[in-house]
Amino acid sequence: MxxxxxxxxxxxxxxxxxxxxxxxxxxxxxxxxxxxxxxxxxxxxxxxxxxxxxxxxxxxxxxxxxxxxxxxxxxxxxxxxxxxxxxxxxxxxxxxxxxxxxxxxxxxxxxAREPASKRPVISSWTALLAYVRVALQHEPIEQFRVLYLDNRNQLILDEVQNRGTIDHAPVYPREVIRRALELSSRNIIVVHNHPAGDPTPSRADIDMTRQIVAAGHPLNVSVHDHLIVGRDGVASFKQLGLI
Incomplete structure (x- = not known):
């Protein structure tokens, strides 16, 4: 012992x-x-x-x-x-x-994502804003995402289409619409961030959004909104009269 x-x-x-x-x-x-x-x-x-x-x-x-x-x-x-x-x-x-x-x-x-994914996105503006801000407000590089919705505006998929540099993420309008058709989504919300902080749309942002709208129109895919997320807030193309 x-x-x-x-x-x-x-x-x-x-x-x-x-x-x-x-x-x-x-x-x-x-x-x-x-x-x-x-x-x-x-x-x-x-x-x-x-x-x-x-x-x-x-x-x-x-x-x-x-x-x-x-x-x-x-x-x-x-x-x-x-x-x-x-x-x-x-x-x-x-x-x-x-x-x-x-x-x-x-x-x-x-x-934070659950409320936006479990009820219609368009009718739940507060949940949508909370979701995109949590997802993108502090991202150090620009990220381009698309929220694909069904006919009842229920979220089908939130997909990152591209990641870029501190001030640019490449966007391909036809790819956005092609993916919508694959998912049987007729309504989409485009989202990207401005890492510098100011969510004000640039001329390039406006032109790119119009290209997506134009690509979707003949195929009955509607762009409900384009949200730009910055540390200073969220800008809505729909509220700004740009869509």
Whole structure:
């Protein structure tokens, strides 16, 4: 029989009292009552069990600007910021923390998509705007998407047609309409983003939209709207009288 002393149990985190108080506040006042840094701090509890996560939460918000900005950031960028804030070498812990955050924000995106995918898009303007803003508002490069709708304006498919550079994504009007016919979609909503922030349509945006409208017209495919998403808001061609 060995006389060796049993291995010591892990020391209780010095932050456990603070964490419990924060959890109690969230339980009593609701998550909505927490500022962004405290919400992020709580999300980090599970990834970082024995360290104060408040400084990291504040550093992430300062680096990426908002919770949406963190959600849109690359794994490498989050990994680097975690390592810098925790003063550790990039490795297993920083990568795991970055992955945990990305899983959380990806799950939130899927939840945000559900209302737009489960009821008519056109009659649910608020859900549509929330969906496109979550999907594109913080994309660092221009992305061109098409929402294909059925005859009841129910979403069939949200498809990324092309990704481009910081200020250009190539668009092929005939391909957009060909895909609509494949999906038996007679109504579409065109969506793309302006990474620079200003959603105001450019002359190229207007010309491209008119080409899609013209390509769809003889085949009875209607372009309901073209939405441009920027950090400053969402521009609607229909509201602007451009469609």
């Amino acid at each position: 060995s006389d060796a002393a049993p291995a010591p149990l892990p020391a209780k985190s010095r932050n456990s009292g603070h964490r419990e108080r924060l959890r109690e506040r969230a339980a009593k006042g609701g998550i909505d009552a927490l500022p962004d840094y405290e919400l992020l701090e709580m999300l980090l509890f599970r990834s970082i069990p024995y360290k104060d996560t408040k400084p990291l939460a504040k550093d992430l918000l300062a680096r990426f600007g908002s919770l949406e900005g963190i959600g849109a950031a690359s794994h490498e960028a989050i990994d680097a910021q975690v390592a810098e804030s925790l003063k550790i070498v990039r490795g297993k812990q920083s990568r795991a923390t970055a992955l945990d955050l990305q899983l959380i924000f990806d799950a939130a995106r899927r939840v």
